[in-house]
Amino acid sequence: MARKLTFNDLETEIKALVINRPSDLKSICLVNKQFHELAVKPLYRNVSLDLGSPNDTRLSAFLNPNNKGLKHIRQIRLYLANVRDRCNQKQQANFATRMLLEFLPEDVLEEFRWDDAWCPWEPFSTDNLLVLYKKQRRMKWLEVMDLDREVLPELKKNPKMQTDLFSHARKLALYPENRETLDLCHFFVEKTTAVLEELIIHANFDAHDPRDHSPAVLNSIDSRxxxxxxxxxxxISRTIFSHMAPFEKCTPFKNLKSLRLHRVSLRYCADTWCKFVDFTNIQxxxxxxxxxxxxxxxxLCKSSNLPKQLKVLEIQHKDNAENEALIALDGFLCLVSGIKDLVIDMEHVKSLPAAAGIARHGKTLELLNVHCSQECVHVTTSDCDAEELVWDGEEFEKICKACTGLEQMSCAWPQTSLIRSPSDEWKAFETSALGNLKGMVTLHISTFPTNKPSTQLLPRTVYEQLLQGLAQRVFEIAKNGAPKAADTPTPDPSTETASEPATETTPSKLHLLGFGISDKIYxxxxxxxxxxxxxSTCQDALGATKTYAAPIGWCLRQYVEPRSEVLDFVLHRETSVPCRESGGTGGFGSSGRWGADDDDVIEIN
Structure with missing residues (x-):
């Protein structure tokens, strides 16, 4: 008889596909040498480090030459550690960064990035940057930020470093905030024009008080x-892209597929950005x-600039009184086609984007994140969500019926009370979303239910228990299958025939449900x-299996359910849980955090 195959008999490529859950990689590395070889590569590919704390001493063990995972590192992202005493923290972090760059294997990194809270808005060490450029010559992602001294003359004097630095670069992140960084940005753009695929420009030229006569203010640049x-x-345009002037006769970037702009004026983009950027190829x-x-x-609505293969569109904007941006966006959505990820976060608008423009992308849309508000006011009361606009029931149903392939959704829902039965508007949204979006995995509701008509706020623990009950109701509807909304009234069961069922009750794939907006950028x-x-699931006293809404932390969910990046977007609004803080734990565990304790075991369907 043939011997029964085991896991060890599989090919290495197949084993690597089986071992792919990030939360298990560390444990898998400790099993044996074979499992270590399979898991060490994905475990070390993306590394995030907190620097500037007593834990920096652990870098010596991490950078040990015997660590076989160092050669598999491709991306490193650095953060300033959250410590109480921040005296000389940045100097300590710069020293730890230098040690990291010195002891890393050469030519392994593709990306080396800093957290926005640390860099680029704080001057970075030029010496550390030069060490990075000398030892890591295969980086695809390059950043230009403010430095503690000028680096451009040293780069121009070293032709070999220029060749090594730009030979593999495909992505540029530019953070101009003065004339020196603008000149450095131009140097990097000029060297990568022929191969550049992704460009990020985040301007940070703040306005200053004219009565302030400090050197920094005197050297500032007027917005005009x-x-x-x-x-x-x-x-900005004539400095960063000066090598392409005059723009009327320039050749646009040939390979540019991704463009991301922060705080860049586009009022007169027709003579600048539309000349050196070929928007028809932007994805x-x-x-x-x-x-x-x-x-x-x-x-972009013109045929000469209309993108042909636009897959991702994100806009965060504060509109004017005439809502010109919203009107232009609605027109653009009705002309372009094929969008997969659509993120809209707008302030000072009178209505939400038209459902017709979103429904046009129903066959391709996989992620939808739409939030609009009439006023940009930070309110901390229980009614803080009243300012966010909510779709009309018919408009929301139209979107859900059209976007049947949607996997992630984030928007505001109608108000309902946790101490009463769900409102009719809430039930209508449940029917539209769970009845039509059978493939939806993550649902993010930015608004919090209240405890009206009660005038007093509930304690946080009580509010969380009631909210868990509402979440469990949504999961039960998703599991049992919500009736798909029909255009015609449901026929009488007594007159139904066997060949014409009354309703469709296909279960939904909904696995993650979120309420509120995160206030953490970190x-x-x-x-x-x-x-x-x-x-999740649980067993009652009689042993029957039932649906259970298990609370989970924001960090843990990305490992349990990777298809939840809709929660990663930073929105302009801030909301707070409409409850009374009791001063005890902040969530369900004894550890004071939201989510299950370390010893809890959750069975996931």
Missing amino acids: ELNDSATTPGL QLRLYQCSGADSLFGQ EREDSKNQLLFLR
């Missing part, structure tokens, strides 16, 4: 000089707080103002 005008390009477009975004959308820290529930 920075931005493009009707007669001439602004300082990912992200605009954050860019004044004049309506002008860009107006230009990506590895849980928020107290966002509560997440995971669809």
Whole structure:
């Protein structure tokens, strides 16, 4: 008889596909040498380090030459550690960074990035940057930020470093905030023009008080000089892209597929950005707080600029009184096609984007994140969600019926009370979402249910228990199958025939349900103002298996359910849980955090 195959008999490639859960990689490395070889590569591929704390002493063990995982590192991201005493923390972090760069194997990194809270808005060590450029010559991601001294002359004097530095670069992140960084940005863009695939520009030229006569203010640049005008390009355009001037006769970037702009004026983009960027080839477009975004959308609606394969569109914008940006966005969505990820976060608008423009992308849309508000006011009361706009029931149903392939959704839902039966508007949203979006895995509801008509706020522990009950109700509907909303009334069961069923009850794949908006930008820290529930199972006293809404932390959910990146977007609004803080634990565990304790075991369907 043939011997029964075991896991050890499988090919190495198949084993690597089986061992792919990030939360288990560390334990798998400790099993034996064979499992270590399979898990060490994905475990060390992306490394995040907190520097500037007493834990920096552990870097010596991490950088030990006997550590076989060092050669598999491809991405490193550095953060400033959250410590109480921040005296000389940045100097200590710079020293730890230097030690890290000196002892890392050469030519292994593809990306080396800093957290925005540390760099680029704080001057970075030029010496450390030069060490990085000398030892890591295969990086695909390069960043330009403010430095403690000028580095451009040293780069120009070293042709070999230039060749090594730009030979593999495909992505540029530029953070201009003065004339020196603008010149350095131009140098990097000029060297990568022919091969550049992704470009990020995040301007940080803050306005200053004219009565302030400090050297920094005296050297500041006026916004009228920075931005493009009707007669001439602004300082940002004519400096960073000066090698392409005159723009009327320039050749656009040949391979640019992704463009991300922060705080860049686009009011007169027709004579600048639409000249050196070929928007017909752009596949990912992200605009954050860019004044004049309506002008860009107006230009993109023209046949000569309309993107042919746009897959990702993200916009975060504060509109004017006439809502020109919203109107231009609605028109653009009705012309472009094929969007997979759509993120809209707008302030000062009178209505949500038209459902027709979103429904046009129903066959391709996989992620939908739409949040709009009438006023940009930070409110901390229990009614803080009243300002966010909610879709009409018919509009929401139209979107759900069209976007049947949607996997992740984030939007505001109608108000309901936790101490009463769900409102009719809430039930209508449940029917539309769970009845039509059978493939939806993650649902994020930015609004919190209240405890009205009661006038007093509930204690946090009580509120969390009631919210868990509402989440469990949603999961039960998803598991049992919500009736799909029909255009015609449901026929009488007594007159039904066997060939014409009354309703469709296909179960939904919904596994993760979130409430509220996170107030944490630091990506590895849980928020107290966002509560997440995971669809799990439990057994009652009689041994029957039932659906259970298990509370889970923001950090843990990305390992349990990777298809939840809709929760990663930073929204302009802030919400707080409408409850009374008791001063005890912040969530369900004895550890004071939201989510299960370390010893809890959750069975996931």
